[in-house]
Amino acid sequence: MIVAHQCDGEGQGSCRRCLANMGWSIMWMCFLYHIDGMDGCYCGDCVRSIAAERNEQYEFRNDVS
Numbered sequence: 001m002i003v004a005h006q007c008d009g010e011g012q013g014s015c016r017r018c019l020a021n022m023g024w025s026i027m028w029m030c031f032l033y034h035i036d037g038m039d040g041c042y043c044g045d046c047v048r049s050i051a052a053e054r055n056e057q058y059e060f061r062n063d064v065s
Helices: 016-022 044-053
Strands: 004-005 032-035 041-043 058-061
Touching: 004 044, 016 041, 016 044, 032 044, 041 044, 044 058
Parallel strands: 004 058
Antiparallel strands: 004 032, 032 041
């Protein structure tokens, strides 16, 4: 199971996967998630896509890590 924790911080950040795939990714930090065992923050759509690619379920947690 993929566990995604809401990223902490203020202001804007970028989704690591969107930035790599599209070259552009700016969003508010409250909409980004850190996946256990992976570096960087990811948007909700990318968390879902990563889970689908790995055939795993995912869980969003709002505790700031």
